[in-house]
Amino acid sequence: MQKIIGTGLSGLVGSRIKELLSDRFEFVDFSLDSGVNILDKENLATAFEKNKDAVTILHLAAFTDTNAAWEQKGDKSDICYQLNVEGTRNILNLAQKYNQQLIYISTDFVFDGTKITPYIETDTPNPIEWYGETKYLGEKVILDSGYQNYNISRITYPYRAKFEPKVDIIRKVLTKLQNNEPVKMFSDQICTYTFVDDIAQSLGYFIENKSTGIYHLVGSSSHSPYEMCLEIAKVFNLNKDLISQSSLEEFIKSQPEGSRPWQKKLITSNQKAKDLGLNFKTLAEGLEKIKNQLNYGK
Ligand SMILES: NC(=O)c1ccc[n+]([C@@H]2O[C@H](COP(=O)([O-])OP(=O)(O)OC[C@H]3O[C@@H](n4cnc5c(N)ncnc54)[C@H](OP(=O)(O)O)[C@@H]3O)[C@@H](O)[C@H]2O)c1
Numbered sequence: 247m248q249k250i251i252g253t254g255l256s257g258l259v260g261s262r263i264k265e266l267l268s269d270r271f272e273f274v275d276f277s278l279d280s281g282v283n284i285l286d287k288e289n290l291a292t293a294f295e296k297n298k299d300a301v302t303i304l305h306l307a308a309f310t311d312t313n314a315a316w317e318q319k320g321d322k323s324d325i326c327y328q329l330n331v332e333g334t335r336n337i338l339n340l341a342q343k344y345n346q347q348l349i350y351i352s353t354d355f356v357f358d359g360t361k362i363t364p365y366i367e368t369d370t371p372n373p374i375e376w377y378g379e380t381k382y383l384g385e386k387v388i389l390d391s392g393y394q395n396y397n398i399s400r401i402t403y404p405y406r407a408k409f410e411p412k413v414d415i416i417r418k419v420l421t422k423l424q425n426n427e428p429v430k431m432f433s434d435q436i437c438t439y440t441f442v443d444d445i446a447q448s449l450g451y452f453i454e455n456k457s458t459g460i461y462h463l464v465g466s467s468s469h470s471p472y473e474m475c476l477e478i479a480k481v482f483n484l485n486k487d488l489i490s491q492s493s494l495e496e497f498i499k500s501q502p503e504g505s506r507p508w509q510k511k512l513i514t515s516n517q518k519a520k521d522l523g524l525n526f527k528t529l530a531e532g533l534e535k536i537k538n539q540l541n542y543g544k
Pocket of ligand 1: 253254256257258259276277279282283284285299305306307308309310329351352353354381391401402403404412503
């Protein structure tokens with residue numbers, strides 16, 4: 247079986263990738279729990295040397311709390327920059343040394359959210375908050391190095407049926423509606439929600455086909471958070487009267503100066519990945535899958 251080094255395999259996205267692809271690849275988990283800290287160059291170099299027969303390194307480890315990241319804005323010594331930029335640099339250097347395919351998982355937060363038409367892979371990023379900026383700087387570390395055996399896969403709002411350690415936005419809303427609690431969400435923001443299983447299958451394809459370049463692995467429909475709630479109520483047959491609208495515009499106005507900026511419209515095109523034959527569900531289709539995986543209502 248092809249050996250894959252993975253970072254961040256204990257996280258929301260990584261753990262599902264491992265779950266779904268373990269019958270095709272042997273994953274070697276580089277995590278703090280398994281004794282590998284990607285910020286410790288010596289420790290990381292030893293771990294790579296032991297696994298130099300791996301063909302691919304799938305790099306998901308990151309500082310992902312966007313609000314906490316904003317508190318660190320501009321501070322290169324803090325954990326967000328260190329992990330997302332310097333951690334990525336450490337990984338890149340060793341992937342280059344052993345000529346391994348480097349798949350770096352990035353985000354649509356590299357964009358500013360002002361484009362009217364969907365963002366495509368050749369659009370120039372312009373991050374507006376610190377998490378997105380550090381993820382983009384991670385992309386730049388790879389692109390500026392000139393290393394050719396890279397793949398940057400940008401994902402957006404990943405959701406899955408189950409994962410106790412971290413609750414995604416879809417499960418947060420689902421739980422509230424199931425508990426008959428009210429939900430108020432922005433109707434003037436647009437996001438692209440992505441079923442994690444589609445991300446996992448696409449990455450399996452990239453590993454097997456040694457695909458390089460930048461790709462958007464994202465859902466096939468985009469919605470306001472308010473519409474997303476209504477879709478959940480519809481698919482799971484829950485009370486839509488619990489859902490009400492609020493405004494991102496108004497929310498931003500109510501925030502003190504210097505607060506974290508928000509992207510207003512993040513529609514990301516998955517056409518390039520679809521042209522390879524990869525499939526991405528719409529939100530309604532993804533929710534149906536989750537409903538089945540949860541045996542909901544059966
Ligand atoms: N979740 C989203 O909404 C979203 C959206 C777009 C893009 N992404 C990207 O997708 C990737 C995965 O996100 P996620 O939400 O699955 O992440 P997550 O659940 O927050 O998990 C983060 C992972 O990073 C690992 N990690 C942290 N510090 C480390 C270190 N020093 N050395 C080694 N590993 C370390 C953690 O391992 P431990 O468990 O050992 O701490 C954990 O596995 C990230 O690159 C993120 O930027 C996520």
